[in-house]
Amino acid sequence: xxxxxxxxxxxxxxxxxxxxxxxxxxxxxxxxxxxxxxxxxxxxxxxxxxxxxxxxxxxxxxxxxxxxxxxxxxxxxxxxxxxxxxxxxxxxxxxxxxxxxxxxxxxxxxxxxxxxxxxxxxxxxxxxxxxxxxxxxxxxxxxxxxxxxxxxxxxxxxxxxxxxxxxxxxxxxxxxxxxxxxxxxxxxxxxxxxxxxxxxxxxxxxxxxxxxxxxxxxxxxxxxxxxxxxxxxxxxxxxxxxxxxxxxxxxxxxxxxxxxxxxxxxxxxxxxxxxxxxxxxx
Numbered sequence: 001x002x003x004x005x006x007x008x009x010x011x012x013x014x015x016x017x018x019x020x021x022x023x024x025x026x027x028x029x030x031x032x033x034x035x036x037x038x039x040x041x042x043x044x045x046x047x048x049x050x051x052x053x054x055x056x057x058x059x060x061x062x063x064x065x066x067x068x069x070x071x072x073x074x075x076x077x078x079x080x081x082x083x084x085x086x087x088x089x090x091x092x093x094x095x096x097x098x099x100x101x102x103x104x105x106x107x108x109x110x111x112x113x114x115x116x117x118x119x120x121x122x123x124x125x126x127x128x129x130x131x132x133x134x135x136x137x138x139x140x141x142x143x144x145x146x147x148x149x150x151x152x153x154x155x156x157x158x159x160x161x162x163x164x165x166x167x168x169x170x171x172x173x174x175x176x177x178x179x180x181x182x183x184x185x186x187x188x189x190x191x192x193x194x195x196x197x198x199x200x201x202x203x204x205x206x207x208x209x210x211x212x213x214x215x216x217x218x219x220x221x222x223x224x225x226x227x228x229x230x231x232x233x234x235x236x237x238x239x240x241x242x243x244x245x246x247x248x249x250x251x252x253x254x255x256x257x258x259x260x261x262x263x264x265x266x267x268x269x270x271x272x273x274x275x276x277x278x279x280x281x282x
Contacts, residue, residue: 009048023092028072030262033259036245036246040214045146052066060132064145066146069123076100079142105120117258122150123158126147131146150184154178155195165204170235172237176239180198182254185259212239212240
């Protein structure tokens with residue numbers, strides 16, 4: 001994939017956000033909040049950072065691979081994959097429809113290009129990503145594994161078992177990112193189950209830790225590039241990415257109620273009015 005400039009990435013992120021809103025509205029189902037907050041990350045990852053290629057190869061050998069652990073934010077991934085050329089943009093219209101390949105959580109049964117593992121059972125994605133990283137090590141494949149996780153997801157014990165395993169086995173071809181927006185389906189994470197000092201926790205588990213403002217494209221790119229440079233040092237890498245749920249839609253931002261609610265017609269128009277058309281709607 002051709003590397004895009006920062007300005008091009010900003011345009012891509014804006015269009016991905018429009019796609020997300022229209023997809024969730026069209027299905028009247030889905031998860032717009034986290035999808036909107038992570039659009040900058042996905043644009044940077046797929047159009048600048050990650051080394052991937054078409055046609056899609058399920059094995060992922062000889063290229064970087066990605067695991068979306070918080071699979072409920074599938075709209076932002078589907079838009080990114082379509083705009084990367086993995087499948088036609090028009091297919092975004094089928095999101096969450098019967099017989100669509102674009103189900104609410106990514107799955108492999110439908111054979112959607114770009115998806116290598118079914119995800120959305122929270123807490124499992126880090127273990128899967130570690131397995132992929134180990135497979136690359138066994139294959140002498142020098143490429144990397146990237147993964148994305150929700151902050152509320154870290155309330156699952158399996159995440160910390162996986163974190164301990166990765167450090168012990170020196171999984172240094174893995175870059176995990178946490179979408180740290182402070183919101184989950186039932187409310188703010190500090191009220192549901194406070195995550196505490198995530199940087200100190202990951203460091204205590206033996207990881208290299210970076211911090212990032214996930215809604216500033218320059219910072220997302222810089223920190224992902226730094227994370228790549230930190231690989232191969234005997235430790236796994238995690239990027240703690242602060243985002244705003246629902247960014248940049250004013251009535252959605254930092255509101256856990258938009259975790260999994262579709263906008264109505266009036267809300268869609270209000271939201272789209274705040275995000276410019278940059279590449280053309282599907």
